[in-house]
Amino acid sequence: MKKIGFIGFGNMASAIALGIIDAKFLNANEIIAYDIDENKAEKMRSYHIDVAHDIDELIACSEFIFVGVKPQVVESVLDPYIQKLENKAIISIALGYDFDRYQTFLDDSTRHIFVMPNTPVRVLQGMSLIEEKHSLKDQEFEFVKNMFSAIGQVEVVSSHLMSTAGTLSGCGPAFVYMIIEALADGAVKEGVPREMAYTLASQTLMGAAKMQLETHLHPGVLKDQVCSPGGSTICGVEALEDGKLRATLISAISAAVHYQEKK
Numbered sequence: 001m002k003k004i005g006f007i008g009f010g011n012m013a014s015a016i017a018l019g020i021i022d023a024k025f026l027n028a029n030e031i032i033a034y035d036i037d038e039n040k041a042e043k044m045r046s047y048h049i050d051v052a053h054d055i056d057e058l059i060a061c062s063e064f065i066f067v068g069v070k071p072q073v074v075e076s077v078l079d080p081y082i083q084k085l086e087n088k089a090i091i092s093i094a095l096g097y098d099f100d101r102y103q104t105f106l107d108d109s110t111r112h113i114f115v116m117p118n119t120p121v122r123v124l125q126g127m128s129l130i131e132e133k134h135s136l137k138d139q140e141f142e143f144v145k146n147m148f149s150a151i152g153q154v155e156v157v158s159s160h161l162m163s164t165a166g167t168l169s170g171c172g173p174a175f176v177y178m179i180i181e182a183l184a185d186g187a188v189k190e191g192v193p194r195e196m197a198y199t200l201a202s203q204t205l206m207g208a209a210k211m212q213l214e215t216h217l218h219p220g221v222l223k224d225q226v227c228s229p230g231g232s233t234i235c236g237v238e239a240l241e242d243g244k245l246r247a248t249l250i251s252a253i254s255a256a257v258h259y260q261e262k263k
């Protein structure tokens with residue numbers, strides 16, 4: 001019997017699987033995975049993760065079934081297995097598939113929980129939101145909390161916050177990578193070598209974030225500590241205000257929260 005069976009081994013699910021192996025939370029031999037894309041099987045094998053022949057085999061031999069496919073295909077992928085999932089436990093990361101949505105098509109005996117992770121779990125620095133409303137047994141819920149805690153920070157949040165808060169932490173890495181890239185471009189424009197510029201940008205971002213997390217100071221206070229009167233930083237701050245950095249980031253979160261209305 002395996003501890004977790006991953007259905008779908010794409011960007012997010014593989015980051016979680018490889019993160020929990022690196023964190024020594026589970027051994028690779030406690031994990032099995034299945035992906036319709038044969039290339040993903042190569043990735044599983046290279047990390048000594050067993051490759052299931054099909055979803056039937058994966059469900060039969062896994063204590064937890066992990067749903068790591070795109071939201072658009074969750075129901076079509078699970079539909080043929082609704083009976084086989086009876087009395088099983090599901091961990092799902094599909095955006096929009098919260099507790100209530102799963103209740104509409106799973107058997108009542110299938111226990112399930114919705115988690116919104118982010119890709120930095122791969123380097124054990126994730127931010128994962130766990131929906132408070134779930135139907136796992138107590139020890140199963142503890143397992144899920146411990147698993148995501150092994151690969152980053154965890155917050156248990158009420159259902160109504162899952163999609164909104166999950167947008168900040170789940171989509172946020174993409175926004176932050178754009179900021180890193182742009183900061184580096186600025187330095188490259190002024191003559192800094194490209195690789196050095198990425199290191200400076202990323203380490204600066206990580207250091208500033210750690211400082212806020214550890215001091216709990218208001219970000220504005222921390223910003224003021226960098227801005228010398230008449231100095232260089234405040235000139236950069238003015239350029240960012242001119243470019244509506246803050247308004248743009250606020251809009252980015254709103255656009256991501258309301259993405260379905262835009263389609």
Ligand SMILES: NC(=O)C1=CN([C@@H]2O[C@H](COP(=O)(O)OP(=O)(O)OC[C@H]3O[C@@H](n4cnc5c(N)ncnc54)[C@H](O)[C@@H]3O)[C@@H](O)[C@H]2O)C=CC1
Nearest residue numbers: 008009010011012035036037068069070071093094095170
């Ligand atoms: N990428 C991210 O940063 C985050 C993603 N998520 C959620 O994670 C889920 C997966 O997203 P990504 O990893 O980005 O997508 P992805 O496209 O990288 O991974 C999805 C995987 O599912 C596989 N797949 C599709 N149909 C399948 C089937 N019938 N059986 C087995 N495997 C199948 C695909 O081949 C692919 O490897 C989504 O539901 C998304 O909402 C949640 C938080 C963050």
Ligand SMILES: O=C(O)[C@@H]1CCC=N1
Nearest residue numbers: 095166167170171172
């Ligand atoms: O873009 C997406 O739909 C997924 C969900 C959160 C991050 N990536």
